[in-house]
Amino acid sequence: MASVDVVIPALNEERALPKVLEEIPRARVRRIVVTDNGSTDRTAEVARNAGAEVVHEPERGYGAACLRALEYLATDPPEIVVFLDGDYSDHPSELPSLVDPILRGEAELTIGSRTTGRREAGALSVQQRVGNIVACRGLRLLYGVQYTDLGPFRAVRWRTLESIGMQDRNFGWTVEMQIKAAKQGISYLEVPVSYRSRIGASKISGTVKGSFSAGAKILWLLGRYAWS
Secondary structure (H helix, E strand, O other): OOOEEEEEEEOOOOOOHHHHHHHOOHHHOOEEEEEEOOOOOOHHHHHHHOOOEEEEOOOOOHHHHHHHHHHHHOOOOOOEEEEOOOOOOEOHHHHHHHHHHHHOOOOOEEEEEOOOOOEOOOOOOHHHHHHHHHHHHHHHHHHOOOOOOOOOOEEEEHHHHHHHOOOOOOOOHHHHHHHHHHHOOOOEEEEEOOEOOOOOOOOOOOOHHHHHHHHHHHHHHHHHHHOO
């Protein structure tokens, strides 16, 4: 069986994180790495208590947290990395749905699509829905790939992730991965996933500033890599 490691960036998720970690199918996972992204609560403590390995990244930013976890895993890398949010909006039990197509050779990158899966009413904010539409149209027009979501719940082969060369340290992490995969002709697959309202307030879509910053960064990346 291929080795699978899970990366969970987390900022002040002490309430949600135990539920996330409890529902990860441990029989399918070698290691779980939680990046404490400068939390002021007990995020790191509850992660360790639930059996996760914890690394710290004081620079706030989704991408910065993910990159720190990957740096930690690089000393003994897995075959597949799964990225999962720590707010309990995703359904960790659906991890095999993302990993199995990669194991079958159907794709090198799988994206969990919240728009084609089952989701609670209101789980995706208006800002998220509009942002998805704009970004996915940009991906289609500029890069010729068909996506319905920039969902954070995703899986990718380690060697593929290395070839992509991720750099973004904040709001553009997910779209950067999809853009660079498209430019390199990496095979991908969208998988419908379930989605629910998160526990606690969103750090991005829950604020006007966060939503604007994320949208601006996504549009900038779409244009930047199209002409590079």
